[in-house]
Amino acid sequence: MGNYFPRWTNWVPLKIAICLGFTVVGVVAAANYYFTPKYTRVGYEPTQPVPFSHKMHVGEIGLDCRYCHSFVEVAGHSNVPTNQTCYNCHGPDRGQIKKESAKLALVREANVSGEPIKWTKVHKAPDYVYFNHSVHVNRGVSCVSCHGQVNEMEVVKQAESQSMGWCLDCHRNPENNLRPLDQITNLNYKPEQLSREEFYRNLMTRGASLQSLGEEISSSKPNKNVANLEALVELAKNTYGPKVTQLEVGKQLKANWKIHATEDCSACHR
Numbered sequence: 001m002g003n004y005f006p007r008w009t010n011w012v013p014l015k016i017a018i019c020l021g022f023t024v025v026g027v028v029a030a031a032n033y034y035f036t037p038k039y040t041r042v043g044y045e046p047t048q049p050v051p052f053s054h055k056m057h058v059g060e061i062g063l064d065c066r067y068c069h070s071f072v073e074v075a076g077h078s079n080v081p082t083n084q085t086c087y088n089c090h091g092p093d094r095g096q097i098k099k100e101s102a103k104l105a106l107v108r109e110a111n112v113s114g115e116p117i118k119w120t121k122v123h124k125a126p127d128y129v130y131f132n133h134s135v136h137v138n139r140g141v142s143c144v145s146c147h148g149q150v151n152e153m154e155v156v157k158q159a160e161s162q163s164m165g166w167c168l169d170c171h172r173n174p175e176n177n178l179r180p181l182d183q184i185t186n187l188n189y190k191p192e193q194l195s196r197e198e199f200y201r202n203l204m205t206r207g208a209s210l211q212s213l214g215e216e217i218s219s220s221k222p223n224k225n226v227a228n229l230e231a232l233v234e235l236a237k238n239t240y241g242p243k244v245t246q247l248e249v250g251k252q253l254k255a256n257w258k259i260h261a262t263e264d265c266s267a268c269h270r
Ligand code: HEC
Pocket: 048, 052, 054, 057, 058, 063, 064, 065, 066, 067, 068, 069, 080, 081, 119, 120, 121, 122, 123, 124, 143, 144, 147, 150, 151, 155, 156, 185, 187
């Protein structure tokens, strides 16, 4: 019997085995990369250079988000405050709060050097995604819908995946997340705290008609004759119960503000 196969073929099975080995390792590594929190990113909580606490500054002292994130309503990008903002309260010449605290050493250094503090970014959309803060917060979407209960966080961590599916979930059903504009930075807001009468009166002063408000409430029911605000409130009560609900607020705002959250690829991928 001749040797039909050249000698090197003896190595083929081994090579295949090695390749397979690498493939398996690769798949496991990819799975780890894609499925671990770093990729889905929920819970990502980097340690910051200064132990700044939102829980204390927002939850306890009661500062509004816009005191520090001052561009959030007017720009696509939500800024992180400069050192000057901290210095308003913690500067040895101004404010003087905890002016000698070791925890604030970097704030004092930054004030001398003029170099900004190097905060670690928590949320980051990929470069191929277009995201804009002002279009959301001026259309009734609160910080809490996308960042969670920041007012209770000692250290900011990522609360939502911010994946494409997550964006689209809300874009398909924005009524689950819309609220009056004066409640955007109130992270403890609950719709049941609203006065129903005030809610509808506010919509009417901004131009909504009794007729259209009534139709939105009774859309699945035979149309009722809503003669005045009292009748409108009564109709809402019969439909949604004694307290104002999210669905009630969300549907009205969506209809009155003509909310249409896009699902068009080119809106988010420009
Ligand atoms: C006194 C100033 C101040 C106030 C008030 C404040 N923040 Fe911040 N915020 C900061 C600073 C400084 C950082 C960067 C350090 C950090 O992540 O903690 C930050 C970071 C954040 C981040 C993470 C940014 C990133 O890197 O992805 C979010 C989200 C955030 N703030 C939301 C809020 C919300 C919502 C409110 C209101 C409820 C608020 N902040 C109020 C100062 C403030």
